[in-house]
Amino acid sequence: MAEIVEAPVGGEEATSAQTRLPFESADSLLVVRDLVVHFHTDFGVVKAVDGVSYSVNAGETLAIVGESGSGKSVNASAVLGLVPPPGKVHRGEIIFQGQDMLKLDDQRLREIRGNRIGMVFQDPLTSLNPVFSVGAQVSEAVQIHEGLARKDARERATELLSIVGIPRSRERFDDYPHQFSGGMRQRVMIAMAIAMKPALLIADEPTTALDVTVQAQILDLLGSLQQEFGMAMILITHDLGMVADQADTVAVMYAGSIVEYGTVDDIYYRPLMPYTLGLMASVARMDQARSGRLRPIRGQPPSLIFRPPGCPFHPRCDYAREVCWQEQPELLEYDQQHLAACHFAGNLPEPIRKDEP
Amino acid sequence: MIPVVFGATLILFVMLFALGNPIDSIGGERNLDRSVRQTIIDKYHLDDSLPKQYISYMGNLAKGDLGESILQRRPVKRILGDGMPWSLKLALTAIAIETFFGIVAGVISAVRRYSFLDVFTTIGTSVLVAIPVFWLGLMLQLLFGVFLRNTFIHLPVSGVDAGWRSFILPALTLASVFTAITARLTRTTMLEVMRQDYIRTAAAKGLPERTIVYKHALRNAMIPVITNIGLDFGSLIGGAILTETVFSWPGIGRELALAVLRKDNPIVIGGTIILIMAFLLVNLLVDISYGFLDPRIRYD
Numbered sequence: 001m002a003e004i005v006e007a008p009v010g011g012e013e014a015t016s017a018q019t020r021l022p023f024e025s026a027d028s029l030l031v032v033r034d035l036v037v038h039f040h041t042d043f044g045v046v047k048a049v050d051g052v053s054y055s056v057n058a059g060e061t062l063a064i065v066g067e068s069g070s071g072k073s074v075n076a077s078a079v080l081g082l083v084p085p086p087g088k089v090h091r092g093e094i095i096f097q098g099q100d101m102l103k104l105d106d107q108r109l110r111e112i113r114g115n116r117i118g119m120v121f122q123d124p125l126t127s128l129n130p131v132f133s134v135g136a137q138v139s140e141a142v143q144i145h146e147g148l149a150r151k152d153a154r155e156r157a158t159e160l161l162s163i164v165g166i167p168r169s170r171e172r173f174d175d176y177p178h179q180f181s182g183g184m185r186q187r188v189m190i191a192m193a194i195a196m197k198p199a200l201l202i203a204d205e206p207t208t209a210l211d212v213t214v215q216a217q218i219l220d221l222l223g224s225l226q227q228e229f230g231m232a233m234i235l236i237t238h239d240l241g242m243v244a245d246q247a248d249t250v251a252v253m254y255a256g257s258i259v260e261y262g263t264v265d266d267i268y269y270r271p272l273m274p275y276t277l278g279l280m281a282s283v284a285r286m287d288q289a290r291s292g293r294l295r296p297i298r299g300q301p302p303s304l305i306f307r308p309p310g311c312p313f314h315p316r317c318d319y320a321r322e323v324c325w326q327e328q329p330e331l332l333e334y335d336q337q338h339l340a341a342c343h344f345a346g347n348l349p350e351p352i353r354k355d356e357p
Numbered sequence: 358m359i360p361v362v363f364g365a366t367l368i369l370f371v372m373l374f375a376l377g378n379p380i381d382s383i384g385g386e387r388n389l390d391r392s393v394r395q396t397i398i399d400k401y402h403l404d405d406s407l408p409k410q411y412i413s414y415m416g417n418l419a420k421g422d423l424g425e426s427i428l429q430r431r432p433v434k435r436i437l438g439d440g441m442p443w444s445l446k447l448a449l450t451a452i453a454i455e456t457f458f459g460i461v462a463g464v465i466s467a468v469r470r471y472s473f474l475d476v477f478t479t480i481g482t483s484v485l486v487a488i489p490v491f492w493l494g495l496m497l498q499l500l501f502g503v504f505l506r507n508t509f510i511h512l513p514v515s516g517v518d519a520g521w522r523s524f525i526l527p528a529l530t531l532a533s534v535f536t537a538i539t540a541r542l543t544r545t546t547m548l549e550v551m552r553q554d555y556i557r558t559a560a561a562k563g564l565p566e567r568t569i570v571y572k573h574a575l576r577n578a579m580i581p582v583i584t585n586i587g588l589d590f591g592s593l594i595g596g597a598i599l600t601e602t603v604f605s606w607p608g609i610g611r612e613l614a615l616a617v618l619r620k621d622n623p624i625v626i627g628g629t630i631i632l633i634m635a636f637l638l639v640n641l642l643v644d645i646s647y648g649f650l651d652p653r654i655r656y657d
Binding site for chain 1: 573577651
């Protein structure tokens with residue numbers, strides 16, 4: 001259990017680092033630097049995103065992986081300027097195609113939303129407006145940015161619906177969301193998100209609310225649309241297994257910070273941080289023989305109001321030593337393009353607490 | 358609908374029976390002559406047993422006969438028929454006021470949450486809900502009928518002789534509580550709807566704030582609000598008893614109030630039945646209208 005200690009979070013007064021991120025290049029579509037998002041609540045300040053930096057290159061996929069409450073969704077909403085109140089971006093830069101999204105006015109931000117950055121949300125049951133037909137909702141996405149006439153927008157929306165694999169899209173245009181299954185609704189959401197062939201698609205747990213059999217279909221659809229349109233994608237998920245095929249790079253988030261960041265191969269085959277190890281151990285893998293029971297990570301994710309001192313993961317970590325609750329480890333590059341925030345990254349000591357049943 | 362009418366009339370019958378004989382109020386302070394008394398009792402079958410009276414009343418009701426007023430010596434149907442148009446007109450005016458001001462105030466306070474207008478609306482609606490209707494009516498009469506009687510905004514305080522101007526004070530009085538409740542409900546539902554995922558989706562599409570609020574949010578928020586306004590209409594027709602009495606409005610509310618005081622039982626029962634039927638009819642219409650408002654409840 002995390003003891004409740006009010007601790008100053010490290011790096012509060014650090015200025016935004018202008019150093020180049022590990023995967024940043026001239027090709028980078030999106031560069032997020034030192035992003036801090038706070039929610040001011042009656043119980044205290046929730047540090048939902050606490051100094052996160054990453055970059056996405058054109059056409060590539062970044063997977064952001066973490067438990068519920070690790071800040072991964074808030075982080076994604078921040079890119080579009082959609083952090084729900086009482087959340088506020090406290091600090092940082094979000095550079096998309098050379099512009100800082102945090103400095104744009106409303107008008108300019110709207111021109112980017114749904115146009116150059118599309119977003120797919122977690123729950124297709126609640127993310128579509130129940131009182132408008134699906135066709136109308138897709139048309140709206142086209143109309144707002146292209147100023148098409150109603151008839152042309154309808155034509156285009158019908159086409160989009162068939163692109164995302166909705167059968168008889170012309171007939172189903174006037175149906176309402178409740179007449180669609182979960183998977184079909186998520187296809188409608190995707191049709192809306194890709195309506196303008198965006199350069200970047202943010203998919204926030206796009207399959208979490210869906211049936212297991214449908215999950216793979218939706219992922220395949222996202223993958224093939226990405227190829228077809230040459231989109232970059234940020235795939236947010238709590239399921240490491242899901243991202244193996246899709247992602248180029250992976251950022252593992254814990255308690256509002258990135259704790260490990262690297263290529264998909266590095267994260268899968270050479271994880272450095274005990275939290276990532278724990279995530280790997282808790283996923284059923286098809287590419288390896290079963291080596292016993294799946295092991296969940298002990299304990300609960302920490303409170304984002306009272307973060308544990310030192311390494312936020314230490315109360316749950318099997319390898320934690322004294323230094324872990326005294327000093328917060330920085331996210332440092334251990335291998336080429338492989339970063340981890342762990343005092344013992346690369347040479348973990350003997351686990352102190354062995355497998356508990 | 359039918360069982361409700363049966364139940365309501367039965368309860369009324371029992372209660373009125375328990376209240377005693379209506380004859381005494383005909384004579385006022387003085388006692389009636391014995392033979393006159395007996396004539397009236399015979400005419401209205403007042404010494405029949407309760408079940409017998411009830412059965413004969415329901416029999417007549419089935420034929421569309423509501424009986425005759427004891428004091429006015431006119432068919433109840435005529436008396437209520439005369440009052441109905443005035444009650445309806447008053448209720449419709451009040452509904453218009455409720456719909457317009459309630460929704461506008463509610464939307465503004467939801468969109469500009471914690472602003473001066475929101476605080477003003479919140480305090481205003483609390484005050485309106487707390488003020489007794491008859492007292493509000495009296496105060497409006499005092500203000501517009503007495504204090505401002507020599508100015509151009511002077512308004513008639515009773516009756517229906519001054520055309521549309523006669524409607525203003527009674528309709529405002531009648532609408533006051535309902536408007537306040539509608540404003541509150543609109544504010545709450547709007548705030549609730551604005552938190553929904555589909556509002557975030559609309560924002561992620563790049564829609565401007567105006568479209569998000571007035572198209573995506575308002576359309577959803579109106580489902581419970583319009584339902585509520587529809588149901589209010591039923592209450593307004595019958596709920597005008599106090600307002601109609603204060604403003605001497607010739608509607609069925611006032612007729613009913615007078616009849617209760619004078620123990621003119623046929624009017625009390627007949628009027629109540631009409632009000633119940635109106636209420637039930639409005640409920641039915643509201644249920645049907647759901648389908649138009651909310652595609653999830655469309656009747657195929």
